[in-house]
Amino acid sequence: MIRISLAFLLQDGSLMNELYIITTGALVAGTCSILGCFLILRKMAMVADAISHAILPGIVLTYLVFDSKDSFLMLIGAGVFGFFTAFLIEWIHSRLRLQEDASIGISFTFLFSIGVILISYYASNIDLDMDCVLYGEITYVPLNTVTLQNGLNLGPKALWTSGAMFLLVVSFVSLFYKELRICTFDPSYAVSIGIATVIWHYALMGLLSFTTVICFESVGSVLVVTFFIVPPATAYLITNKLNHMIILSVLSGIVASVGGYFLANLLNASIAAGMCTTCGIEFLLAFLLKRQKR
Amino acid sequence: MSMWEDLLLFLSLKDPNVRYVVLGLILLSSSCALVGCFTFLRKRALSGDALAHSVLPGVCLAFIITGDKQSLPVLLGAIVFGWLSLYTMDYLKRNTILKEDTVIGLVLSVFFGIGLLLLSHIQHSDYVNPSGLDSILFGRAASLVEEDVWWFGITGVILVTVIFALLKEFVLICFDEPFARSISIPVKMLEVILTTLTVMAIVTGIQAVGVVLMAAFLITPAAAARYWTYNIKHMLIYAALISMSSSVAGAYVSYSFPKMPTAPWIVLVLSLVAFFSFLFSPHKGVWKRWMNMRNNSAKILEENILKTFYHLGERENVEMGYYTEQQLNSIRGFKKSDLKKGLRKLIRLGYVKKSGQSYTLTNEGYRKGERIVRLHRLWELYLSNHVKIAADHVHDDAETIEHIITPEIEQKLEELLKSPLIDPHQSSIPPSRW
Missing domain, CATH: 1.10.10 (Arc Repressor Mutant, subunit A)
Structure with a gap:
């Protein structure tokens, strides 16, 4: 219930805090949407969902081993588990010859259950709450700020980390746009002109896990998955050009984070869930618009 | 108390709490496993996951409308939203450019997002006694009561009866839907029944195991059982047995270590059984x-x-x-x-x-080497005479097939080629020693 009072506090607080929350949401939305475009075109939407669940043990283990909530260590731990999940799914599918849907389902439930067990076992010395895994705590974003030694307040930490992630993903995608596009649409051609598709595949998986864990604390796993899948799907309904699709999905993600904030305030509900719902509404609108045209 | 006494006490089911938890979980997990076999065979494992997530808004709406968080309205709300999500997935798959995985992920996250919106709205507003509603997220397997066991029992009986009454038809639509249509079996109708069963199993199941891990209760036992048999009846039985025993194991762990959550332990045991099956089963195992x-x-x-x-x-x-x-x-x-x-x-x-x-x-060695050469050359001759492949292209193919040809095929080749003496490369073909 502490969350409510905080939400009220923040609402009354200042325009600045609102702005912080919405900007963080928008940065997360942008980062996820850009990667999501490639994921849904490569038919890997559910792999993203699986990874977002399966990095839980990575986060918990890092926390237990290093006894700190240092984002950098978490990033490494979760990144390792993200890779591992992508690898496990692929291994079960191709080596153990299990159909792909089942191999995704089994891998992520297996790893997630380990995560939950670890959390419950070390509950007394872990300050990770299962609710926060799902919802995230975007409401708290303005509270956790970065302060320099001379006392200068630089604003919320989550804003900086998600901003850095956004820049990383944007520069990665714009630098290697050509390679990513070819790998996505015509893998065999990519191989024939000497592009190592496997490396790009795992590069995407790595970025995916990093993004997931960066956004994990601020917005929760549900919203991450939503931002990965729904804005790109909305954009895909409207256009069939990759560059347009990326720009449209980023825009749609940003609109969703603004709209979601106000929807959540209106209903006095979780901001992350509000953003999810707004994404859904946008998709519905795009779908109806598309049908009308036909 | 020693570990043995502890285990015996647990298995004797004298403690009513243990009794309800164990019975409830056995009933629940075996009915989920049975339905899951069909979900697995029809490659709908992830739709099951999406379905489990999608019932949340139904549960919350039912609570907002009726203010009741147990019993019928909630169940009804869950079933309605389960159906709605399945229908939406089907509709989007047929009417948009989006691929199946995107559609599943989309429905899953949007429905679940709406559910969380409603749930947090309920928790932050002045509803009477909303606590416990969120048990649907992570399940409350360790605190099942008598009423739950009755519910699980009723669901289980319905599921088992329907599945075994319509087994032949279900098997047919899993393996050969076009054939089922061609002999005028009501495929659509059967699909609706099968889906209803799935929705029922999931809606009952998530109360105990939670939204996220529900998928494991459906797919993992089925996938494990699939590696032990080619017979669907056996597969159903194995899947049910695997999930029953894993449930008992999971319940035992959380009984002995009260800190431990039940459902994740069951899933962990299930996964280990599945991995063991994938690796070591005598039919399809990797080993x-x-x-x-x-x-x-x-x-x-x-x-x-x-x-x-x-x-x-x-x-x-x-x-x-x-x-x-x-x-x-x-x-x-x-x-x-x-x-x-x-x-x-x-x-x-x-x-x-x-x-x-x-x-x-040795003599036997000579005989054997001679036979391999003979098979090689017979095959080369066959390829060049009957398949009309140029003589310089037949060697590689013969190099592989010489290890595979059985005496019966050898005899057929011999007859077909009329006991030849010379192969396409002018080497002599050793005579048969039969």
């Missing part, structure tokens, strides 16, 4: 496949060595000449270690004798 491969390549290596002896003898016109490893290698590039290993095995089997640094064939 078995790996052994077969090893045996095959060993057999091919041995036959190639015997063949090489024959070729060397043929070149020098002696039947049982003595040859060193270098000489064997000059005909055919063996890997040194492979050649040594193969020769050792052949000596053990009595096909090859060693004297000093040289080796020679």
